[in-house]
Amino acid sequence: MSGPAGTGPAPVAGAGTSPLERATRLSPDDPFPEELLDLSLEHLQILHSRICRQLELEYLTDPAGGHPVTLDRAHELQIEFTSRLLR
Secondary structure (H helix, E strand, O other): OEOOOOOOEOOOOOOOOOHHHHHOOOOOOOOOOOOHHHOOHHHHHHHHHHHHHHHHHHHHHOOOOOOHHHHHHHHHHHHHHHHHHHO
16 A cells, blocks of 8 residues: 555554554654654653554555654664663
């Protein structure tokens, strides 16, 4: 399932799921903090968990794999976790 040519995978945010299930994920359309440095470790871990759940859904529902926005967010979080380990 792909979006229009050249736009990447089709959105899967609300694909027949309950509001609670959607609240445990962070779709590409949901807001994402501009500055991860300002987040506490606990909030960073929650955000990471929601991104991982979203990626899992995307890989399960789209043969093309994870949405580019979700993949970028996961990468940003990994960089922030690594930088906190090095401090």
